[in-house]
Amino acid sequence: MQQQLAQLVATAQAESKSVTNRAEMEAFKARVVGPNGSLTAAMKGMATLSKEERPIVGKLINEAKKSVEEILAALLTKIEDAEIGSALGTPLDPTLTGNETPAGFIHPLSRTREKILNTFKKLGFTIAEGPEIETEWHCFDALNTPADHPARDMQDTLYLPKSFRSVDAPRRGEEALVLRTHTSSVQIRTLLNRKPPFRIVAPGRCFRRDAVDATHSANFHQIEGLWIDHQVTLADLRGILDFFVKETFGADAEIRLRPSYFPFTEPSFEMDLRSPNLGRLSNRWIEIMGCGLVDPKVLELCGLNPNEYSGLAFGLGLERITMLVHGIDDIRHFYNNDLRFLRQFA
Amino acid sequence: MKASFQALGRHVDLSGVTPEKLSEVLPMLGLEVESIHSFGLAPLPLVVVGEIQASEKHPQADRLSVCQVDVGDGTIRQIVCGAKNFKVGDRVPVALPGTIMPSGFEIKVSKLREVESQGMMCSSEELGLGKGEDGLLILTAQKPAIGTPLNKLYGKPDSVLEISVTPNRGDCLGYRGLAREAAAALGLTLKPINVKTAAGLSTSASAKDAFKFVRSENSFCPYYTARTLRNVKVGPSPDWLRRDLEAVGLRPINNVVDITNWVMLELGQPLHAFDAAKVKEGIEVRAAKAGEELTLLDGKKLSLDATSWVIADAQRPLVLAGVMGGVDSGVSATTKDIILESAWFVPGEVRRIARRAGISTDSSYRFTRDVDPAGVELASRLATDLLIELAGAEVVGPAVSTGKPPRADVKIELPAGFVATKCGTPITDADVVNALQKLGFTVEKSKEGFSVTVPSFRSDVTRPIDLVEEFIRIYGTHQIPAGRPIAPLPGDEDTRSSVFTREVASRLVGAGFSECCHYTLRDVSEIERTVGAEHAKLLALENPLTTDQSHVRASLVPGLVGALSRNVAVNADPRGFFEVGVVFRPQADGAVREFLSVAFAAPAEALVRSWKVPASFDIIKAKRFLQDIAQLAGVAVPRLSFTDAKSALWQSEHAANLSDRGRSAEGACGVVELRWTRSMGLKGSIIAGEVMFPRSSFADVQRIPRFEAFSSFPPVTRDVAVIVPVATSASEVLTRVQQAASKAAGKEFDLEYVNCFDVFNGPGLPEGSKSLAFEIRWRHNDRTLTDEETNRALSAVIAALEKGAGWVIRK
Incomplete structure (x- = not known):
């Protein structure tokens, strides 16, 4: 009997080797443990045995059964492996690449804009916006630049026809509509709509009637800053700008405030930057933004009492800063959108 | 303005100062030095x-x-x-x-x-x-x-500084003013001006004058002076005078004209000399009359009207006031007697006249920047000295004047501590007094602080805050320390549109699109393609610089197609591009609205070859992007609907218009018109999408979502296939199924979702029809739904579709 059972297990072991799929496995399983299977037959034989023989043979049969179950389990694993393998197909070559779309690139102007806005956010400045087509009043008059003021010659303006009506910038009177020449118009919209104190930065697109060349563009971007509160001082202005420059150009960048003129600030300054890390432009003063204390006349025109409130304002050119930070030599690159340019700043 | 270093030395002793040193000092006063070049012969000993x-x-x-x-x-x-x-x-x-x-x-x-x-x-x-x-x-x-x-x-070489004078500093458009600034900054003393011709004005012409009257009874010219000089010998100017003019780029003409120009450079006061023989009776400053004509010195012929101001004689206009003289009355080789004009005109009016005539002259440039009324007579006297000396002129008498100087010195009360408060740092009274005195201001102690007298040449200084600027210029901005930029308490938020701009960019970059930035100003053909010829007219500029930048953009898509085209041309293998920016769209009433637009564009089939079969970019994907972008902007996606796009920008029958019932978004997506993209060198289809948001859609404060509990029981799902005419839109069928399925659920349980999972129009269907199959999912909040109630609900849906809509249900 013992020999017979060993033979049975050995046969099952041998036969299992030739089983290659699930159907064959089921047939094989039936031949061994099915109702007419060989192991089943051996178990049925138990009934004919004597009381003394039964425990001994029973033990032998149990061992054989356990062996058969192990054979079947191993067979199942083998068949499943084969099935998974054929479902997955050819093994992976981990070095192969396809034509999957990689992540795109943020435009360098957007990247710089976000960095600058974040810098000012740290100082409590939040973002404000205004329309690109503005009334002359918001763009000039309210900024203390009345018609026929020579400061209007400082920039050449693009006008919209008299018939043009803007939903976003309704005329107050008979004034013309313009493509805003600076984001300073957002100063006015903010002063009219919000109660001080506040600190805002206004990023946006501006326009000048300029021929396009390496340093001029028919449209460009500015970020305007305005802080209105009781007793805002020149020391505040210097502190803010110092922080901005160090965040943007590194700790060894320095600034100087050079007296200048804007109709809407008094005193007015150009802020110059000097840094050892600007390539060909290193270690010399470079003009990067206009700034100053808000002219009391502007506060008055917007209905604020200049004896109660004061403020500081600044406006920087986004293209200019981005060109300095990355050493870009031609403003037109920003508007050509050649991927060989764009991918350098990802 | 161009300034000769040697000429400047006539007003202040610059013997210890180099031009380079001066060009470091002036910018810190607000006078930017753009360049220095040498004039004259450099030392060349060999x-x-x-x-x-x-x-x-x-x-x-x-x-x-x-x-x-x-x-x-x-x-x-x-x-x-x-x-x-x-x-x-x-x-x-x-x-x-x-x-x-x-x-x-x-x-x-x-x-x-x-x-x-x-x-x-x-x-x-x-x-x-x-x-x-x-x-x-x-x-x-x-x-x-x-x-x-x-x-x-040759004389010693000179240095000429090109100085950029800001519009508020008309006083620096003459050597005297520049010298004042240099003297203040360098601690030097201004040299006196020696004039021999006596001061003093007469109020009426004498018999010996070359004119009978001088009149200026108007707001434009409150102060006018004229002087007669006889027996002038017109000829070339001496070398020194020619040199001074040539150094700053002026062409010498004759001694009389050269002297007027030289005095203008010296004092900033423009002068004009008339040939007295050409002036009929007298001089009058008046508004031009409609129909009058004037030919200027440069040959330009002007037709005048009542909005221009002229200097006229008894018969006709002679000079466009403050701008340029007429060719008829100017000084020529045959001139014997001259009338010398020195006057003050309202700055804004001169600017208006000059701009209208399209002329800017050295004279108008100075008048628009407010010349010093106190210098009007001085300039006339200085020129008279030179006319006597260099042209042998004989003076008839004092200048005849009408009106009086419109401005005088100004007294400003400067409260104690005002300067320090504005600077945000301690400043002593002595510092303030010292700085202002250096500028030639008179400072006296007063009850509240100081009483500062500002001379009339500084018309820009009228308020205490202006004195702060004057103080800073002299004291030095480097002495202002950096304050601590302490942030205020929280309370403010960024505008929602700025947050959206940032978020949508990172979303699209993640989806493989690269960001672009294109010009707002476009040519007319692009705008017409986008919004049609009628609407394009509404987007035109009044004064475009070039024809290819004549309109404001109505869509970002053409820019992106251009970027694809350019990148294909240079083999940069573009995949997809997007842009976020402002576009302009005419509204039904003809007014133009600004939209914050987001657009993307990519080739339908990838341009880069691959061993793999790539997934193509199609309109369904583009639609999905649009919906996602709209949702990010806070627009409820179920409110959006898509219809056929009808625009020359899009390929007909292969593009869709997007609209929003709440009017907070509009847009389109699909295949960009193929003939156009092909003409731009793009071979396959370009799929693009654009969604535009009016500013108002970002105006509301964003709602903070509130949590809603959801069922923990399993849903049941049933399918239904509907046979409809081919022309029936999918959204119409979907809406019907949704309505029916929702109604079938009633108040008892909830319709969770309806999904179109199959579209079929092959054999087995009646001619001209298609089959759409939907999966309906219901769920009960408190228990598992039974088969019986689910089947009842399905029957209700089928009944609604068959009876209500008249459609056949595929069984």
Whole structure:
């Protein structure tokens, strides 16, 4: 009997080797443990045995059964492996690449804009916006630049026809509509709509009637800053700008405030930057933004009492800063959108 | 303005100051120095006068000649020369070997085409004297001795500073004003101006005057002076005067005109000289009359009307006031008597007149920047001195004036501590007084602080805050410390649109699109393609600079297609592009609205070849992007609907318009018109999408979502297939199924979702119809739904679709 059972297990072991799929496995399983299977037959034989023989043979049969179950389990694993393998197909070559779309690139102007806005956010400045087509009043008059003021010659303006009506910038009177020449118009919209104190930065697109060349563009971007509160001082202005420059150009960048003129600030300054890390432009003063204390006349025109409130304002050119930070030599690159340019700043 | 360093030295002693030093000082006062260049002959000790004694043709070069030149040292030098404008016997500048020319080129003994040349004969340009006549600088007429160093014939070289004067500083448009600034910054004293002609004005013309009256009874010219000078000898100006004009780029004309220009440079006050013989009876400042004409000195003919101001005689306009004189009444070689005008005009009016005429002159430039009324008479007197001295003029009497100076010195009360408060740092009274006094202001103690008298030449200083600026300019901005930029307490938020701009960009970058930035100003054809010819007219500029930048953009898509095209052309393998920016769209009432737009574009089939079959980019994907972008902007996606796009920008039947019931978004997506994209060198289809948000859609404060509990029981799902005519839109069928399925659920349980999972229009269906299959999912909040109630609900849906809509249900 013992020999017979060993033979049975050995046969099952041998036969299992030739089983290659699930159907064959089921047939094989039936031949061994099915109702007419060989192991089943051996178990049925138990009934004919004597009381003394039964425990001994029973033990032998149990061992054989356990062996058969192990054979079947191993067979199942083998068949499943084969099935998974054929479902997955050819093994992976981990070095192969396809034509999957990689992540795109943020435009360098957007990247710089976000960095600058974040810098000012740290100082409590939040973002404000205004329309690109503005009334002359918001763009000039309210900024203390009345018609026929020579400061209007400082920039050449693009006008919209008299018939043009803007939903976003309704005329107050008979004034013309313009493509805003600076984001300073957002100063006015903010002063009219919000109660001080506040600190805002206004990023946006501006326009000048300029021929396009390496340093001029028919449209460009500015970020305007305005802080209105009781007793805002020149020391505040210097502190803010110092922080901005160090965040943007590194700790060894320095600034100087050079007296200048804007109709809407008094005193007015150009802020110059000097840094050892600007390539060909290193270690010399470079003009990067206009700034100053808000002219009391502007506060008055917007209905604020200049004896109660004061403020500081600044406006920087986004293209200019981005060109300095990355050493870009031609403003037109920003508007050509050649991927060989764009991918350098990802 | 251009300023000669030597001329500036007439007003302040600059002997210890170099032009370079001055160009470091002026910018910190607010006077930006844009450049410095030298004027006149630089020190060139080895350039001497030589005489050409013989000249013959170069044996090997037709264009060259070989000259024998005597430079006075006993040896005759052979010099090869390319110029043609000389004859034997001419005296010319000769650069001897060892000379470093202004260009940096060193003169050596050398061979030119095999012939030795022992120096170089020079042209005006080669010597750095500016462009003269072609060829050599011929000195023969001046009869200089042979061997004389050329520097002896010319004065010391000068430096000319190109200074950018801001519009508020009209006082710095003359040497006197610049000198005041330099003196204040350098701690120097201003030299006095010596004028011989006596001060004093008469209120009416005398019999000896060349005019009978001077009238100016209007707001434009509150102060006018005129003076008669007789027996003027018009001729060329002396060298020193010509030099002063040429140094700053002015062309000498004759002594009278040159003197008026010279005084303008000196004091910033423009003057005008009339030929008295051409002036009928008198001088009047008045508005022009409609129909009057005036031909200006530069030949430009103006048709005038009542909005222009002129200087006229009894009969006709002579001068466009403050801008330019007329050709008829100007000083010429035959002029004998002149009338010298010095006046003050309202600055804004001069600007208006000049702009209207399209002219800007040295005169109008200064008048628009508010000349000093106190300098009007001084300028007239200074010019009179020179006319007597240089043109032999005889003065008839005092100048005749009408009106009076419109401005005088201004007294400003400066409260104690005001300057320190604005600076945000301690400043002593002594510092303030010292700085203001340096500028020529008078400072007196007063009850509240200081009483500061500002001279009339500084019309820009009228308020205490202006004095702060004056103080800072002299005190130095470097003395202002950086304050601590302490942030306020929270409370403010960024605008929602700015947050959206940032978020949508990172979303699209993640989806493989690269961000672009294109010009707002576009050409008319692009705008017409986007919004049609009628609407394009509404987006035109009044004064475009170029025809390709004549309109504001109505869509970002054309820019992106352009970027794809350019990148394909340079083999940069573009995949997808997007842009976020403002576009302009005419509304039904003709007004134009600004939209914040987001657009993307990519080739339907990837341009890069691959061993893998790539997934194509199609309109369904584009639609999905649009919905996602709209949702990010806070627009409820179920409110969005899509219809066929009808625009020349899009390929008909392969593009969809997007609209929003809440009017907070609109847009389109699909295949960009194929003929156009092909014409731009793009072979396959370009799929694009654009969604635009009016500013108002970002106006509401964003709702903070509130949590809603959801069922923990499993849902049940049933399918239903509907056969409908081909023309019926999917969204219509979907809406019907949704309505029916929702109604079938009633109040008992919830419709969770309806999904179109199959679209079929093959064999087995009636002609002209299609089958759409939907999966309906219901769920109960408190228990598992039974088969029975689910089937009942499905039957209700089928009944609604068959009976209500008249559609066949595929069984």
